Amino acid sequence: MSNPLPPQANSLSVLDMQLLHQLGDRIKRTRKARGLGTVAVAQQAGMSRTTLYAVESGDPNASMGSYLRVMACLGLSGELAMVASDVMQAVQPGTAAGRSLRARPVVQVTVSADAGRHQVQDLQSLALHAAAVRLVKADAALRDQARQVVQKWLDADAGSRSAPLWREWQQMLQTGAFRRATGRSVHAQQLRQASPLTIVLPAEVRQSILNEVSQLKTGVTLGQPIQGAES
Incomplete structure (x- = not known):
């Protein structure tokens, strides 16, 4: 790509x-x-x-x-x-580079995520939660919906191994401080696995993020001609 x-x-x-x-x-x-x-x-x-x-x-x-x-x-x-630096500065009119008919060289970097180390799954989870946190912070109705989801889980299985994480989500939803769930620590990953936020994420936002992650699985190539250089 x-x-x-x-x-x-x-x-x-x-x-x-x-x-x-x-x-x-x-x-x-x-x-x-x-x-x-x-x-x-x-x-x-x-x-x-x-x-x-x-x-x-x-x-x-x-x-x-x-x-x-x-x-x-x-x-x-x-x-x-x-x-x-200005190493990629624009071509100056009248210079040899400006008059050259040769194609300019291209610098390209391919960015990808390593599916073999669960990197893709972690990145996808983090991206989904980053988007969900923004929406929940801006929309009180979504925040209330997330609270109701957590409470429903606790009412159904208060003795679950995930219950402490659900209670932590209750606290985060109350205070609006979600940073501990949007990091790359093991605990942040555990919080995201027990999260109510992706449930309230709109389908179109979710699909957009999934599409971006899918592109990263095969690699995204960034490149541009080096301005002012001759091949």
């Missing part, structure tokens, strides 16, 4: 989420490969271990400054320089 996935309105697309996850994973791998602990890196970067964990998880709520500081500590600033 050659076209990027369309972003969801007012949110990160599934592709964007996967790119952030890959960035966080690479930062974490680099830290471990250099034998650095979270305490040392957090101190050097001037942040808490919680913020460092958010960066290594590819959390979109972590600031760009936090990502930049951690990458600088790990010696990854060279890649930041590539992103920030």
Whole structure:
């Protein structure tokens, strides 16, 4: 495929989420490969271990400054320089590049999710819940519907192994603080498995996300000509 996935309105697309996850994973791998602990890196970067964990998880709520500081500590600033440079600046009229009839070279990157490590399922669950959280926060009726679903589950089986997670959902729906369910920790995954939110997610929103995830299974290729270069 050659076209990027369309972003969801007012949110990160599934592709964007996967790119952030890959960035966080690479930062974490680099830290471990250099034998650095979270305490040392957090101190050097001037942040808490919680913020460092958010960066290594590819959390979109972590600031760009936090990502930049951690990458600088790990010696990854060279890649930041590539992103920030004018290496892909526009062709100048009258130059040899501007007069060239040769096709310009293309830089392409293929982004995909690894189904073999349950990466696709985790990404899909996270994307569905991120969309559901936005809707529930904006619509009190949906929030009440989710509460009713949780209460129905508890009334039917209060002794279930999932009951503690359902009660945690009751608390989150009451306070509107859903961040613990939208991370990449084991507990966040458990919360999503016991979640009432996907039940209240509109069918068209669900299908749109499932379509994006399906594209990532085969890979999405991002590419553009290098402006001002000759082949």
